[in-house]
Amino acid sequence: MDEGQNTTTAGRIAEAIGERIISGTLPPDAPLRQDHVAHEFHSSHVPVREAFRQLEAQHLVVAVPRRGVRVAPLDTKSVKEIAEMRAALEVVALRNAAPKFTSAHLARIEVALVEGDNAETVEEFEMANRAFHHALVAPCAMPRLLASLDGLQLANSRLVFAMARNAGWRPRPSQDHRVILQALRARNIEQACSLLARHIQTIERLALPAA
Amino acid sequence: MDEGQNTTTAGRIAEAIGERIISGTLPPDAPLRQDHVAHEFHSSHVPVREAFRQLEAQHLVVAVPRRGVRVAPLDTKSVKEIAEMRAALEVVALRNAAPKFTSAHLARIEVALVEGDNAETVEEFEMANRAFHHALVAPCAMPRLLASLDGLQLANSRLVFAMARNAGWRPRPSQDHRVILQALRARNIEQACSLLARHIQTIERLALPAA
DNA sequence: CCATCATAGATTATCTATCATAAAAACGGG
DNA sequence: CCCGTTTTTATGATAGATAATCTATGATGG
Numbered sequence A, B: 001m002d003e004g005q006n007t008t009t010a011g012r013i014a015e016a017i018g019e020r021i022i023s024g025t026l027p028p029d030a031p032l033r034q035d036h037v038a039h040e041f042h043s044s045h046v047p048v049r050e051a052f053r054q055l056e057a058q059h060l061v062v063a064v065p066r067r068g069v070r071v072a073p074l075d076t077k078s079v080k081e082i083a084e085m086r087a088a089l090e091v092v093a094l095r096n097a098a099p100k101f102t103s104a105h106l107a108r109i110e111v112a113l114v115e116g117d118n119a120e121t122v123e124e125f126e127m128a129n130r131a132f133h134h135a136l137v138a139p140c141a142m143p144r145l146l147a148s149l150d151g152l153q154l155a156n157s158r159l160v161f162a163m164a165r166n167a168g169w170r171p172r173p174s175q176d177h178r179v180i181l182q183a184l185r186a187r188n189i190e191q192a193c194s195l196l197a198r199h200i201q202t203i204e205r206l207a208l209p210a211a
Numbered sequence C: 001c002c003a004t005c006a007t008a009g010a011t012t013a014t015c016t017a018t019c020a021t022a023a024a025a026a027c028g029g030g
Numbered sequence D: 001c002c003c004g005t006t007t008t009t010a011t012g013a014t015a016g017a018t019a020a021t022c023t024a025t026g027a028t029g030g
Helices: A009-023 A034-040 A045-057 A076-098 A102-119 A122-140 A144-165 A176-184 A187-209 B011-021 B034-040 B045-057 B075-102 B103-117 B122-140 B143-167 B176-185 B187-207
Strands: A061-062 A068-071 B062-063 B068-073
Touching: A009 A045, A009 A144, A034 A045, A045 A061, A045 A068, A045 B045, A061 A176, A061 A187, A076 A122, A076 A144, A076 A187, A076 B075, A076 B122, A076 B143, A122 A144, A144 B034, A144 B075, A144 B143, A176 A187, B011 B034, B011 B143, B034 B045, B034 B062, B045 B068, B075 B122, B103 B122, B103 B176, B122 B143, B143 B187, B176 B187
Parallel strands: none
Antiparallel strands: A061 A068, B062 B068
């Protein structure tokens, strides 16, 4: 699930800070001072700066020259944006992945599905959700597309955690995932694609109930 | 057109190296040694490392830990991948941008169109092509989507320049662009979107003639 | 004799530590 | 409320240390 980029200290720092941003431990707009981070991770400021660049590329922080970086803001407009991008790209990925599906792939999708149904906490649910969507698209073997989707998934998780903190969260079975899997088992790729697109846009509507 | 990130040394280095990669001055798989780059830009290795991270995020170089970075390879599979991603995302962007079009926007699109028709070199044509597509999507006001499209445009330019070097290039008027503009003037957004998607996939077919 | 493996040296990425500079923020009179 | 000073902090330079990789040479075994 993780890329194992933790071989270098910069990667390790980026991973740790990124996790804090996604989980909400670091709130939006919080400033990140490089000397403080360097001291915390027992390193110098050079790898910290590299980690900041990585996080900037993931849109998890925003950097303004000569003023350092701060946690990226979390506004409702980006919810819609991320949902639309995810819907468009995941459909492309699924269309390319579905013809390659083996029964092992479908089994892995189902595992993620039931893990999501059995989730007790938001964290467990989000992990299973990420696994489900990842299993859907991974066989497409398009590295750049998968990297983009990874970044969008991360941003989406951040939104989910923020909403859960604000509005509470209770486990609910994801019927959407189940019907997508059914369509895939029936080899009805186009139906699965349109179900997937609608599913992703549904998450957006869940985030902005009154809009 | 450029974001003016050249306020910092790392940004300046990343911009310069990126331009060389896109233009083909730096061939695929060429190694980039940080001390060499630092010496060339009269800087230390610290901003060079940051620049490498930026280029890595743009998929212009690939970094392997403890072995430095090299120019990203250029294979035919990524041509298809980039075209599919661009087609999907530009359609989303255009669908959000088109309702906001003013006559000034349409005029800017037409300027880029005729500049493409009058282009004498690949470089001129590519610059006009980028301007055309950018003008199409910019009014959507979705920063993350626009950043993604910028990166895909860059990768696409790199492919265009590589093909031009291999197979020659001669100016040709882009009828595709004209009919897209016509559909937009007629406020037929859905037609413009499907024309745009087909246009982008056409570029892919142009890159892989026999496939 | 050739192939495979091992070891030594050179190269280079990575990181630390310290310092210098400059820009922005904070503060404090007028 | 504005202007200058101080403090903080990002940015970058430099020197050096460590470790991983690459290269090349030599040894061992078939």
